[in-house]
Amino acid sequence: MSGLDAFLAMGGYAGYVWPAYSAAVVVLGGLLAWSLAGYRRAQRELKALRRIAPGARRP
Amino acid sequence: MQRFANPARFMRLSAALLPWSGAATAFLLAAGLYLGLFVAPPDYQQGEAVRIMFVHVPAAWMASFVYALIALASAVALIWRHPLADIAAQSAAPLGAGFTLLCLVTGSLWGEPMWGTWWVWDARLTSVLVLFFLYLGYIALVNAFDEPTRGARAGAILALVGIVNLPIIKFSVDWWNTLHQPASVFRLGGPTIDASMLWPLLTLALGFTVFFVTVLLIRMRTALIAAKVRALRLAEVEREAHKATLRHRAVS
Numbered sequence: 209m210s211g212l213d214a215f216l217a218m219g220g221y222a223g224y225v226w227p228a229y230s231a232a233v234v235v236l237g238g239l240l241a242w243s244l245a246g247y248r249r250a251q252r253e254l255k256a257l258r259r260i261a262p263g264a265r266r267p
Numbered sequence: 268m269q270r271f272a273n274p275a276r277f278m279r280l281s282a283a284l285l286p287w288s289g290a291a292t293a294f295l296l297a298a299g300l301y302l303g304l305f306v307a308p309p310d311y312q313q314g315e316a317v318r319i320m321f322v323h324v325p326a327a328w329m330a331s332f333v334y335a336l337i338a339l340a341s342a343v344a345l346i347w348r349h350p351l352a353d354i355a356a357q358s359a360a361p362l363g364a365g366f367t368l369l370c371l372v373t374g375s376l377w378g379e380p381m382w383g384t385w386w387v388w389d390a391r392l393t394s395v396l397v398l399f400f401l402y403l404g405y406i407a408l409v410n411a412f413d414e415p416t417r418g419a420r421a422g423a424i425l426a427l428v429g430i431v432n433l434p435i436i437k438f439s440v441d442w443w444n445t446l447h448q449p450a451s452v453f454r455l456g457g458p459t460i461d462a463s464m465l466w467p468l469l470t471l472a473l474g475f476t477v478f479f480v481t482v483l484l485i486r487m488r489t490a491l492i493a494a495k496v497r498a499l500r501l502a503e504v505e506r507e508a509h510k511a512t513l514r515h516r517a518v519s
Contacts, residue, residue, distance in 0.1 A: 219315035224380050228319040228373040229304075232326070235369045236478060239362055243485050250492040257499045 274350055274491050281484045288481040295474030302467035310464075316380050317464070323373040324452075325472040326366050329479060330398060331433055333363030337405070338430040341423035351487070353419040356426065357409055358486035362479055364402035370395060382446050390439035391447040394432060401429040 218225040303321035310317035337356045344352035374392070375385045386392065405422050412418035440449045452458045458465055 218318070219309060221314060221316040221380055224316055224376045225318050228322050228376045229300075231369055231372045231376075232322045235365045235372075236475075239365045240478075240482055242361075243482050243489070247485050247489045247492075250489045250496065253496045254492050254499070257496060257503070260503065 277351055278488065278491060281488055285481065285484055288477050288484065292474060292477045292481050295470060295477060299467060299471030299474045302470055307464050307467045313381060316377065319373055319377040320464070321467050321471050323370060323377055324468055325475040326370040326373060327395070328472055329366040329475050330363060330370050330395065331436060332476075333359050333366060333479065334398060334401070334426075335430070335433060337363065338426045341426040344419065345423050345427075353423070354487050354490045355483070356423065357419070358483055358490055359479075360402055360406050360409075362482055362486075364399065364406065366475070366479075367395065367399040367402060371399060378446070384446075387446055389445040389447065390443040391436065391445050394436045394439050397432055398429075398436060401425075401432060405429070 216222060216226075299321065303318055307318065307321070309315045337359050340352045340356040340359070343349050344356065371392075374395075378387075379385050405425050408425055409418045409422035412421065439445065440447050451460045452465070452468070460468070
């Protein structure tokens with residue numbers, strides 16, 4: 209068994225170790241992507257409103 | 268504290284902080300993954316399965332830490348009515364729920380090969396499941412009211428009541444017989460875990476913490492911008508109504 213195969217096999221625990229690390233990537237990556245999407249949407253809305261009402265004061 | 272509770276100042280400070288906390292997150296998570304997957308040795312009893320610990324334990328710490336922070340912010344919001352306290356608590360809640368879910372999932376994946384079961388209804392596992400439902404209940408309650416201030420108030424009270432669960436989680440492994448092992452890092456007499464495993468663990472725990480700070484800042488900025496958008500829309504409606512009144516007077 210090559211070095212990479214041995215690493216991926218995780219001493220027979222591949223079926224538990226890799227799903228655990230994948231879950232971390234999915235949960236943390238999902239929270240980040242979701243939060244960034246909301247952030248950009250809010251920024252876009254503010255920009256659009258400022259274009260309609262340029263007299264409105266900045267925050 | 269007062270100085271930072273000003274939303275305009277918060278927007279400036281968070282904008283300056285975000286690039287640094289983002290870079291620290293990327294570095295610490297990469298270093299932690301490298302240490303955890305390549306440098307740390309397999310355990311003499313658990314073999315390679317012990318590597319699940321490097322994800323599971325930081326997620327568990329964050330699950331409790333974020334809840335404590337929400338309870339603290341809720342107390343500040345109820346007592347001093349700081350404008351940012353409710354926003355901080357509400358922005359943190361989905362992150363805490365995410366960490367708790369990650370803790371439960373990785374715990375299950377660790378329990379099956381080590382204990383021979385995905386789940387047992389013992390004190391530690393059950394109290395963490397209760398924590399997950401507390402997060403979901405808080406999020407649902409905050410959003411259940413038409414008037415945001417009433418939702419924030421109800422959520423803050425729930426968050427404060429739920430804090431009794433935190434010591435139960437922490438000491439459940441000492442108070443009751445459980446399959447879950449007792450603390451091996453934060454205990455009297457110092458850590459019992461070997462340094463070769465402690466360092467990857469602490470690196471990833473710090474990485475999870477700065478990840479939380481980074482995403483919390485993004486979410487709080489989003490909430491403040493959204494509040495500004497609501498205020499501008501309201502002002503726009505009032506301006507239109509005022510114009511309509513003037514036109515009506517001119518005609519009659």
